[in-house]
Amino acid sequence: xxxxxxxxxxxxxxxxxxxxxxxxxxxxxxxxxxxxxxxxxxxxxxxxxxxxxxxxxxxxxxxxxxxxxxxxxxxxxxxxxxxxxxxxxxxxxxxxxxxxxxxxxxxxxxxxxxxxxxxxxxxxxxxxxxxxxxxxxxxxxxxxxxxxxxxxxxxxx
Amino acid sequence: xxxxxxxxxxxxxxxxxxxxxxxxxxxxxxxxxxxxxxxxxxxxxxxxxxxxxxxxxxxxxxxxxxxxxxxxxxxxxxxxxxxxxxxxxxxxxxxxxxxxxxxxxxxxxxxxxxxxxxxxxxxxxxxxxxxxxxxxxxxxxxxxxxxxxxxxxxxxxxxxxxxxxxxxx
Numbered sequence: 001x002x003x004x005x006x007x008x009x010x011x012x013x014x015x016x017x018x019x020x021x022x023x024x025x026x027x028x029x030x031x032x033x034x035x036x037x038x039x040x041x042x043x044x045x046x047x048x049x050x051x052x053x054x055x056x057x058x059x060x061x062x063x064x065x066x067x068x069x070x071x072x073x074x075x076x077x078x079x080x081x082x083x084x085x086x087x088x089x090x091x092x093x094x095x096x097x098x099x100x101x102x103x104x105x106x107x108x109x110x111x112x113x114x115x116x117x118x119x120x121x122x123x124x125x126x127x128x129x130x131x132x133x134x135x136x137x138x139x140x141x142x143x144x145x146x147x148x149x150x151x152x153x154x155x156x157x
Numbered sequence: 158x159x160x161x162x163x164x165x166x167x168x169x170x171x172x173x174x175x176x177x178x179x180x181x182x183x184x185x186x187x188x189x190x191x192x193x194x195x196x197x198x199x200x201x202x203x204x205x206x207x208x209x210x211x212x213x214x215x216x217x218x219x220x221x222x223x224x225x226x227x228x229x230x231x232x233x234x235x236x237x238x239x240x241x242x243x244x245x246x247x248x249x250x251x252x253x254x255x256x257x258x259x260x261x262x263x264x265x266x267x268x269x270x271x272x273x274x275x276x277x278x279x280x281x282x283x284x285x286x287x288x289x290x291x292x293x294x295x296x297x298x299x300x301x302x303x304x305x306x307x308x309x310x311x312x313x314x315x316x317x318x319x320x321x322x323x324x325x326x
Contacts, residue, residue: 010302046225056225075220076300104221111217118213118300 002099002152003067004028004083007107009119010076012036016122016145019083020153032081035061035069039079042071056104057097072100078107099152106148116142161246161268168269171207172285175200201285205292212296219243220301229323232301233260240297245269258323262294263316270315283311287319294319 004019019028038061046055058071063086072080080103082096110116122142176197219239226232237249241264251263269286273279287309294307304324311317 073225074217075223075225076217077302108218108221112214114210 001085001155002082002149003085004032004081005103005149005152006032006081007103007122008032008036008079008081010078015078015120016149018146018149028083031064031067031069031083035071035081036079038062038069039071039073039081043073057100059093070096070100072104074104074107080104080107102148102152106145110142110145164244165269165272168286168289169272171204171289175203176285201288204285204288205295208289208292208294209296209299210292211289212293212298213300214296215240215243215293216297216300219297226301229303230254232298232303233262233321235301236294236297237262240293244293258325260321260323262319262321264319265316267315267317270311270317274314276313279314280311283314283317284309287311287317291319294321 004017006014006018007016009015014032017029017032019025039058042058042061056072056074058073061069061071061081063069066086067083068086070082070084072082074080080100082099082103084096110122111118116122122145220226220235223235223239226235233252233254237252241247241249245268247266247268249262250265251261253261253263267287267290269290270283273282273286291307291309295305298305298307298321306322306324307319308322309317309319
């Protein structure tokens with residue numbers, strides 16, 4: 001059960017960030033922001049290590065008393081950060097990996113959408129008059145991304 | 158299975174469409190002829206832009222199952238093997254580098270030029286068939302974090318060379 005999911009671009013600004021609505025969303029935003037440092041550390045550590053292969057899945061970034069933060073980086077240096085609730089029985093590594101894989105697939109689909117400009121925020125609500133036909137595609141694909149994230153927050157997949 | 162054919166037909170049509178208004182003008186790099194020279198260069202830029210966006214999307218989709226790239230050479234090898242394999246169903250024939258950021262990718266039988274002709278006939282028409290692919294390479298490199306300049310040259314159809322110059326900041 002993911003509590004917060006964030007997609008961070010190469011230049012370290014958020015492309016998409018969404019959390020289960022609770023009292024203070026800002027706390028999650030702050031957690032994601034601080035986790036970026038850990039992500040950078042892991043990436044540079046892997047770069048210097050003499051390991052032949054580098055994994056995309058970064059694993060547990062840091063645990064807090066209530067939450068655990070997991071990270072994943074793609075080949076295009078786009079980072080996915082997921083915050084999960086610690087209270088329920090520990091989610092197995094495989095489950096987290098499969099959640100990240102689904103997220104990566106959905107993100108790839110958004111990227112392949114010709115109406116999506118790389119670097120824009122992934123929004124699912126656009127109220128611009130006059131360009132409805134082209135935006136319908138963007139809306140439907142971002143909605144697919146949104147609904148995939150929602151399903152991850154409701155249940156483990 | 159029919160993807161390759163569809164893509165080739167679409168590409169041929171794109172080139173034809175972008176060149177249609179200029180077909181009767183002298184195809185030189187002329188700066189003097191008002192609309193002629195400018196129209197040609199715009200068409201090349203449009204084609205390259207299209208290729209760039211496609212390259213960005215492919216750069217996200219193709220390396221999905223692969224492990225992270227360690228260095229620039231790995232990225233270039235990915236271009237030669239996986240990107241070329243996915244788009245043209247064959248691999249690049251040779252990759253050379255001077256280790257200073259310039260790479261030469263050689264293809265001795267480029268699929269988009271194979272049907273144009275062989276030898277020296279239609280040599281002047283060749284660049285317009287390469288613009289999209291230059292953009293494709295540049296787009297994929299840009300998604301993978303490498304800013305570059307890609308240009309292509311043809312000595313004799315259907316062999317061609319793509320030169321990738323990595324911009325170092």
